[in-house]
Amino acid sequence: MAELDSRDAAASQSRRGRPPSGAREQILATTYELLREKGIARLKTKEIAARAGVSEGSIFYHFRNREGLLSAAFEQAIAPLIALTGQGVGDQGLRETLTDFTAAVEQFLERAVVVMFAAQSDIDLRASLAQYLRGDVNRRPERGVRLVGEYLAGLQESGAIRTGVDVETAAFMLVSSCLFRVSYPWLIGEPAAVPARDEVVDTLIALLES
Amino acid sequence: MAELDSRDAAASQSRRGRPPSGAREQILATTYELLREKGIARLKTKEIAARAGVSEGSIFYHFRNREGLLSAAFEQAIAPLIALTGQGVGDQGLRETLTDFTAAVEQFLERAVVVMFAAQSDIDLRASLAQYLRGDVNRRPERGVRLVGEYLAGLQESGAIRTGVDVETAAFMLVSSCLFRVSYPWLIGEPAAVPARDEVVDTLIALLES
DNA sequence: GTCTATAGGTTGATAGAC
DNA sequence: GTCTATCAACCTATAGAC
Numbered sequence: 001m002a003e004l005d006s007r008d009a010a011a012s013q014s015r016r017g018r019p020p021s022g023a024r025e026q027i028l029a030t031t032y033e034l035l036r037e038k039g040i041a042r043l044k045t046k047e048i049a050a051r052a053g054v055s056e057g058s059i060f061y062h063f064r065n066r067e068g069l070l071s072a073a074f075e076q077a078i079a080p081l082i083a084l085t086g087q088g089v090g091d092q093g094l095r096e097t098l099t100d101f102t103a104a105v106e107q108f109l110e111r112a113v114v115v116m117f118a119a120q121s122d123i124d125l126r127a128s129l130a131q132y133l134r135g136d137v138n139r140r141p142e143r144g145v146r147l148v149g150e151y152l153a154g155l156q157e158s159g160a161i162r163t164g165v166d167v168e169t170a171a172f173m174l175v176s177s178c179l180f181r182v183s184y185p186w187l188i189g190e191p192a193a194v195p196a197r198d199e200v201v202d203t204l205i206a207l208l209e210s
Numbered sequence: 211m212a213e214l215d216s217r218d219a220a221a222s223q224s225r226r227g228r229p230p231s232g233a234r235e236q237i238l239a240t241t242y243e244l245l246r247e248k249g250i251a252r253l254k255t256k257e258i259a260a261r262a263g264v265s266e267g268s269i270f271y272h273f274r275n276r277e278g279l280l281s282a283a284f285e286q287a288i289a290p291l292i293a294l295t296g297q298g299v300g301d302q303g304l305r306e307t308l309t310d311f312t313a314a315v316e317q318f319l320e321r322a323v324v325v326m327f328a329a330q331s332d333i334d335l336r337a338s339l340a341q342y343l344r345g346d347v348n349r350r351p352e353r354g355v356r357l358v359g360e361y362l363a364g365l366q367e368s369g370a371i372r373t374g375v376d377v378e379t380a381a382f383m384l385v386s387s388c389l390f391r392v393s394y395p396w397l398i399g400e401p402a403a404v405p406a407r408d409e410v411v412d413t414l415i416a417l418l419e420s
Numbered sequence: 421g422t423c424t425a426t427a428g429g430t431t432g433a434t435a436g437a438c
Numbered sequence: 439g440t441c442t443a444t445c446a447a448c449c450t451a452t453a454g455a456c
Contacts, residue, residue: 038332038333039330039331039332040251040332041332041335117327117330118330118331120327120328120330120396121249121250121251121327121331122249122250122252123247123248123249123252125249126249126396130398130400131399133397134400140398140403141390141394141398141404142403142404164416166405166409166413168405169405169410169413170413172410173383173384173410174383176383176387176389176390176391177382179386180351180385180386180389183389186330186336187339187340187343188340188344188351189336189337189341189344190340193352194351194352194355195376195379200379200383202379203375203379204383206374206376207413210420
């Protein structure tokens with residue numbers, strides 16, 4: 001499980017305010033970890049506290065209640081999305097650009113689907129996550145699609161991609177394939193038996209060029 | 211909400227065995243309904259009983275426990291998948307065939323994502339659903355992909371589709387787009403702001419023919 | 421901020437009559 | 439098969455000391 005800790009950085013950055021003891025971060029990291037392992041229905045504050053090495057009361061001190069804890073954990077897992085969509089896609093040639101982008105999308109989804117799925121278990125969490133995602137353009141799912149679509153549109157203008165192809169739709173299929181591939185193991189409990197990233201990129205390039 | 215009831219049919223088909231009173235079916239239908247509305251975390255046997263118009267004890271008589279009830283409800287929502295994959299895809303011309311197929315996939319997913327998501331809330335339910343899906347080839351997600359892939363491969367052999375295109379991957383992108391489109395409203399709480407089915411089909415055809 | 425101890429409120433599940 | 443009544447377990451959340 002990747003480390004979420006920004007403790008060290010935060011501690012050296014600012015000397016004002018309470019020095020973080022790390023309990024809050026530890027609780028969040030453990031929450032995500034257990035969420036992934038057992039699912040939200042088995043996520044008990046008691047166990048979070050035990051594994052995080054804090055008291056149960058500490059959880060409620062930091063997050064008020066269970067829902068507050070979950071929302072915080074959700075946000076922390078979704079936040080990296082901004083880094084992906086905030087800046088446009090680079091350009092290192094069509095194939096490498098698409099490959100890198102899809103890899104980044106999948107890396108994000110690898111963490112995100114855990115909370116996306118978990119949020120569906122409760123109408124309030126569902127609404128809460130939905131509102132959070134709607135709140136920033138860079139958090140909307142279509143954002144990534146548009147980014148790639150615009151990149152492709154640029155190539156289309158410059159003649160590198162043939163005209164007449166709906167580049168936005170092509171981008172949509174690309175991102176869609178990432179979601180399918182990442183979701184697959186959660187549903188089936190086995191590695192995804194679907195075409196790899198490269199195959200999708202290659203096939204899409206065959207569509208765009210040719 | 212679509213009716214799941216097969217009461218009448220079952221009653222007239224067989225005169226042997228206990229005549230179904232409909233309680234079991236009613237409980238299942240209500241379970242799915244509440245699952246969709248409020249999420250699995252808010253799904254209480256008490257409320258199911260109330261809305262289904264039966265006693266709480268009746269639920270445990272029919273399904274042993276909560277998990278049994280959920281598994282049964284899951285299966286009922288996933289079962290229609292067989293109808294989709296059991297028979298191959300027809301052939302009414304490329305465009306119409308793909309359009310019809312994607313429509314059918316989405317119609318299925320419209321119901322299925324509810325239980326697919328819900329199952330992720332608990333490691334046992336997750337494993338249980340995964341096992342169920344793995345149990346029959348026609349329930350595996352790659353099955354639909356293969357079906358379309360084979361259909362396209364046939365057209366490729368007959369020359370209707372240009373060679374050199376990875377038809378399996380094309381099929382994968384098609385199905386992927388359905389998952390994305392259907393999942394979108396659950397995540398964002400708004401209608402999907404992504405390319406429509408027809409646009410995907412058209413774009414894909416541009417790839418395959420040309 | 422963090423801990424311990426505890427209470428309050430739910431909820432799944434059972435027993436037994438009909 | 440269905441109901442009513444009841445329970446035992448569990449889990450979130452709070453109070454108060456340190």
